[in-house]
Amino acid sequence: xxxxxxxxxVTGGSRGIGAAVARLASRRGYAVCVNYHRRRDxxxxxxxxxxxxxxxxxxxxxxxSDEAQVVQLFERVDRELGRIDALxxxxxxxxxxxxxxxxxxxxxxxxxxxxxxxPLLCCREAVRRMSPRHGGQGGAIVNVSxxxxxxxxxxxxxxxxxxxxxxxxxxxxxxxxxxADGIRVNSVRPGTIYTEMHASGGEPGRVxxxxxxxxxxxxxxxxxxxxxxxxxxxxxAGYTTGSFIEVSGGK
Ligand code: NAP
Numbered sequence: 021x022x023x024x025x026x027x028x029x030v031t032g033g034s035r036g037i038g039a040a041v042a043r044l045a046s047r048r049g050y051a052v053c054v055n056y057h058r059r060r061d062x063x064x065x066x067x068x069x070x071x072x073x074x075x076x077x078x079x080x081x082x083x084x085s086d087e088a089q090v091v092q093l094f095e096r097v098d099r100e101l102g103r104i105d106a107l108x109x110x111x112x113x114x115x116x117x118x119x120x121x122x123x124x125x126x127x128x129x130x131x132x133x134x135x136x137x138x139p140l141l142c143c144r145e146a147v148r149r150m151s152p153r154h155g156g157q158g159g160a161i162v163n164v165s166x167x168x169x170x171x172x173x174x175x176x177x178x179x180x181x182x183x184x185x186x187x188x189x190x191x192x193x194x195x196x197x198x199x200a201d202g203i204r205v206n207s208v209r210p211g212t213i214y215t216e217m218h219a220s221g222g223e224p225g226r227v228x229x230x231x232x233x234x235x236x237x238x239x240x241x242x243x244x245x246x247x248x249x250x251x252x253x254x255x256x257a258g259y260t261t262g263s264f265i266e267v268s269g270g271k
Pocket of ligand 1: 055220
């Protein structure tokens, strides 16, 4: 435990945007729980990088779509880092590009479980710790959505885009529900960012293919997204809740 540090959980902190958020949060003084699903090795690398930088982090495995694992994750953080101040719902998945007419229910359900049920469960556990109704002292939550919620991802993954639309509605509703409890809930909507996620969709080179169609003419970096996420946790954002920052190069 580091009583002087604020505590943050980053879901899907092992790779991509989540790993960048975890590293930046540590530099801003947070003790960080780097959650992962399957890539313990990658989560351990993030923790080692944070420790080498003088920060404090621990790696914890949990599938955010599984209620029992989410409950265990938050209970372990209570014990090992202390009561959380900040949650970043970053874990998210997409699957092979295809049209809706070719999708089966199992795939759609997997997407919705990880991208919608997962953040809802993590928000529930966070509010149970942050709200004064439960002895908490407030806090802040950032949900990592996508401009796909606005664009719809036709021909690629409408299921994924729909899950991000649901996440945006969660941000709006929960922000109003818990504002009087001193909990702010906001969202960052990345555009096309260089991570391994595009390989999950079957097109590792997707960012470069789309670059010329992005007004700023390039893909974004994970650090550019992490900066926006961390702004929502800053004192400057104290009057901002239910709000969205797009990090999409103008797309
Ligand atoms: P990524 O590189 O594919 O990393 C995904 C992360 O999520 C990994 O840490 C992975 O853990 C974790 N994860 C996946 N399923 C999980 C589960 N069930 N439980 C816990 N963790 C799980 O993805 P990314 O590009 O950084 O994306 C991060 C977020 O940004 C996602 O919500 C994504 O929708 C959003 N986003 C990304 C882009 C983009 O262009 N990259 C654009 C818009 C929005 P393991 O390492 O253990 O597998």
